[in-house]
Amino acid sequence: MRTIVVLDAPSNLGLRPPAPGTVPGCYKLAGALREQRIVRRLGALEGGVVVPPRYDLGDWREGDGVFNAAAIARYTRTLADRIESHVRAGEFALVLGGDSSIQLGAALALRRIGRYGLAAVDGSADFRHPGNSDRIGAAGGEELAIATGRGQADLSDIEGLGPYLRDEDVRLFGMRDEDEDRAELAALKIPHATVGQIRAGGPDTLGRATVESLETSALDGYWVHLDADVLDPAVMPAVDSPDDGGLLPHELAPLLRALVSSPRCVGLNVTIYDPDLDPDGTAGALLADLVVDAFTGTAPDA
Numbered sequence: 694m695r696t697i698v699v700l701d702a703p704s705n706l707g708l709r710p711p712a713p714g715t716v717p718g719c720y721k722l723a724g725a726l727r728e729q730r731i732v733r734r735l736g737a738l739e740g741g742v743v744v745p746p747r748y749d750l751g752d753w754r755e756g757d758g759v760f761n762a763a764a765i766a767r768y769t770r771t772l773a774d775r776i777e778s779h780v781r782a783g784e785f786a787l788v789l790g791g792d793s794s795i796q797l798g799a800a801l802a803l804r805r806i807g808r809y810g811l812a813a814v815d816g817s818a819d820f821r822h823p824g825n826s827d828r829i830g831a832a833g834g835e836e837l838a839i840a841t842g843r844g845q846a847d848l849s850d851i852e853g854l855g856p857y858l859r860d861e862d863v864r865l866f867g868m869r870d871e872d873e874d875r876a877e878l879a880a881l882k883i884p885h886a887t888v889g890q891i892r893a894g895g896p897d898t899l900g901r902a903t904v905e906s907l908e909t910s911a912l913d914g915y916w917v918h919l920d921a922d923v924l925d926p927a928v929m930p931a932v933d934s935p936d937d938g939g940l941l942p943h944e945l946a947p948l949l950r951a952l953v954s955s956p957r958c959v960g961l962n963v964t965i966y967d968p969d970l971d972p973d974g975t976a977g978a979l980l981a982d983l984v985v986d987a988f989t990g991t992a993p994d995a
Contacts, residue, residue, distance in 0.1 A: 695785045695956070697988065699732050700740030702772055702962070705748055706761040707794025707833030708933055716748045717933060718969030723789035725968040729981035735988055737787065740779065743772045743798075745791075758845050759832050765794055766847050772798030776960065777805055780914075786960035787984075792833035793819055793964045796918050797848065800840040800857035803916060803959070810862035810907045810915035812952050813837065816922035816932075816939055818865055818874040818885070825877060833933075833965075837863070862912060864903050866891060866948060867923035869938045888940055896944050900951025907957065914957045919949065921966040921980055928979060931971035942979060949987040961987070 701723035708717040723742075732739065746764035753760040772788075776799050779786040788795065793815070803809035813819075822838035823829055832839065832848065839849045841863065842856030849855045865885035868875065878885050884906075886899055907915040922932040925939035940948075953961055966980050985991065 696783070697735050697737040697785045697787050698740040698779050699735070699737045699787045699789065700775060700779070701742040702745070702788050702791045702795040702798065703742065704745035704765075704768055704791045704795055706745060706765050706768065707792040707831055707836065709831050710750070711933065717792065718967040719790065719792050719933070719965055720745070721968040722791060722963065722966045725966070725971075725974070725977040726789055726963070726981045726984070728974075729978055731789075731981050731985060734985045735787070738784070740775070740786070743768070743775055753830075755828070755830065758829060759835065759848060760830050761832070762845065762847055765797070765832055766851055769797045769801055769848070769851060773802035773805065776802035780806060780959045785958075788960065788962035790962060790964035793836050793918070793920055794832040795962055795964060796836045797832070797840060797857070799916050799918075799960060799962055801851055801854065803914075804854045804857040805852075807913035808859070808862070808911065809959070810864070810912050811840075811858055811918060812864045812866070812903055812907065812915060813918040813920075814866045814923050814945070814949060814952070815918065815920035816867055816869065816924075816936055817872060817934075818868055818878060819920075820874045820878065825874075862907075862915075864907065866899070866903075867920075867940055869936055888938055891940065891944065891948065896940075896948035897951055900948045904951060904955045904958075908955060912957070914959045917949070917952050917958060917961045919961060919963050919984070921964065921976075929966070929976050931967050931969075931976040932965050933967060942983060946983055946986050949983060950990065953987045
């Protein structure tokens with residue numbers, strides 16, 4: 694059985710402020726999942742915390758590129774150092790975010806080691822870049838574009854290693870059926886499955902087929918990214934951009950279980966859940982249950 698190490702990456706540097714003078718509350722995700730005893734339930738080792746720089750937009754204005762870019766680049770390198778050490782030791786890294794920009798830390802770490810794939814379970818593609826948008830700014834909605842070499846070099850080419858991921862090594866799950874990025878992803882031949890397609894094909898079936906496609910000799914392994922907004926707001930309202938039409942727990946559970954089942958899967962990060970938007974903790978408890986289920990097979994009832 695793999696040794697799981699739980700590592701906190703409580704960065705909110707990649708999100709816009711929810712209101713003037715406030716900061717996104719997703720930096721509390723790790724603490725909230727730990728309150729659900731996730732470390733003990735998984736029999737995991739303690740990996741500690743990678744403390745992020747302070748959230749500060751300064752005098753950033755629209756058109757200035759990604760805000761907090763210098764801080765995100767610095768944090769990406771530091772987080773990559775920690776993730777790299779666990780992967781090289783043969784440990785499974787479970788990284789509790791944070792916003793989705795923490796995925797850059799995993800992508801950089803794995804690029805240092807070799808060639809790795811990514812299975813992203815996310816309500817959106819996070820593929821905004823200068824070639825398709827004039828609203829570049831929040832890295833939490835741009836991390837996949839950055840990781841595949843699209844965007845400003847101080848984030849997309851850290852240590853001269855960009856792109857960290859090749860387009861053909863990425864798999865996406867959970868976009869809403871009407872997502873505007875679908876046409877570009879199709880043109881780039883980046884495999885993706887919307888919520889409707891997951892339901893039609895079966896989450897377990899699609900998950901296992903994806904694992905098979907990533908267990909190729911061309912790859913040294915792969916990473917899984919789980920964004921809480923892949924779930925429907927009826928069960929997961931505590932995210933910054935809730936969109937109707939998401940997966941339900943009984944659909945996400947078998948997909949996630951299949952994706953992490955392979956020994957070639959080296960880590961999983963969990964992002965975007967905001968405890969500030971979940972006063973009774975119900976959504977956080979569900980998210981913790983889903984993560985635990987991915988490894989233990991104790992599926993949530995909902």
